[in-house]
Amino acid sequence: MTLETAYAACRRIARHYENFPVGLLISPPLRPHIHAIYAFARLADDIADEGYDGSPAGPIPPERTVPGRLAALRHFEEALRNPEDAAEEPVFVALHDTIRRFDLPIQLFLDLLSAFAQDVEKRRYASFAEVSDYCRRSANPIGRLVLLIHGQRREEQLAASDSICTALQVTNFWQDLSVDLLKDRIYLPEDEMAEFGVSEESLFARCAGPAFRRLLAMEVERAFRLFDGGYGLMKTLSSPLRWEIELTWHSGRRILEKIVDLAFDTLHYRPTLGVLDAPTLLAKAFFRIRDGSSAMQPQVLSALRS
Known part of the structure; x- marks a missing residue:
């Protein structure tokens, strides 16, 4: 061959x-x-x-x-x-x-x-530490390999990449909640479900009530922070790799924004990127337009406080 x-x-x-x-x-x-x-x-x-x-x-x-x-x-x-x-x-x-x-x-x-x-x-996760360990092995290696192929090997770069890749992975989890339930798979940490008063039974019943929305708002807020924590990586890279990672970064955050727009109801809806998202995402990647931090997302704060 x-x-x-x-x-x-x-x-x-x-x-x-x-x-x-x-x-x-x-x-x-x-x-x-x-x-x-x-x-x-x-x-x-x-x-x-x-x-x-x-x-x-x-x-x-x-x-x-x-x-x-x-x-x-x-x-x-x-x-x-x-x-x-x-x-x-x-x-x-x-x-x-x-x-x-x-x-x-x-x-x-x-x-x-x-x-x-x-x-x-494994179909259940006791804590976010378990989820994070899974991301360390399921997502972070991809980012590291991309950097290594481009000759980028500094530890601070790899750490920033890990933050972005973990953010992408958990974003996919919250995007795919309805799909994963069909496979009897739940990535929401059990201790956080208990803290917010969300049971497995309510998830399988597709009960997107206030407790669930507050829980997912917290998870979305954390994912925004993970994206923010890795953004410094772009400053260390040259084009076209920087454009690629900028595009990926903005694409992941756009999924989170769509979850916010759904009032955090991913038990009934699965947000995706479409053709109409492409021009905005490409413009942000090429011109280094960074959205505000997750703290600027009023819907997230409102859900967390309700």
Whole structure:
């Protein structure tokens, strides 16, 4: 298998990215390597996420059972550790070439697999510390890998990237609450649910009452602060990487703004980015227009105080 064929396969996978553009503004020579990392993460995440849905219609396909998905993720780990065992798998052929060229730490990829394996079996989170640890392994490695490919290795840059990536991950959680409930998966921390008087039963009943809205307002406020905490990263980068991360930063915050506009009811509605969002997001990314901090969001403060 040629490297050209392998990278082309990764590029096709990357085209299906949902919320945030994959490598849209990345320098063309580096774009195939971003696609390779994304394709690895996307396929592994799909293995973790697309298990048996409880439907009684026929036998359960073995690859969709918990043991089947964990076995598939173990294969990913073996292919990651042993390049010769994955010589005919295009994503791994491209990925190993990228790892060699940029001297990328394999631990970042192992962290991703660890998070995906956790997703197969763990469906509840006791505290935000548990959620944060999951984000450390499921989202933060991607940001670090992007920086490393661009030769950005300073610790303060990596820490700022972690803040942005954690913000993106929890934003996705609050965006996808209604979808995750269908999979019997709840990322809202149990201790915070108890603090606000929100029960699992009320979530499954789609009860978006005042208690739930206050809880989600608090989670949204924290996500805004995480985005704000990572914004300094952009000042250390040059274009086009800065544009790419600016666009991602503004895209994530735009989802939060849409959650606010829904009065925090993501039990019934799933906010998404659309064509009409693109011009504003691109303008903000190119001209470095930064919205006010979350403290300037009156709807958030109103919900927290009610």
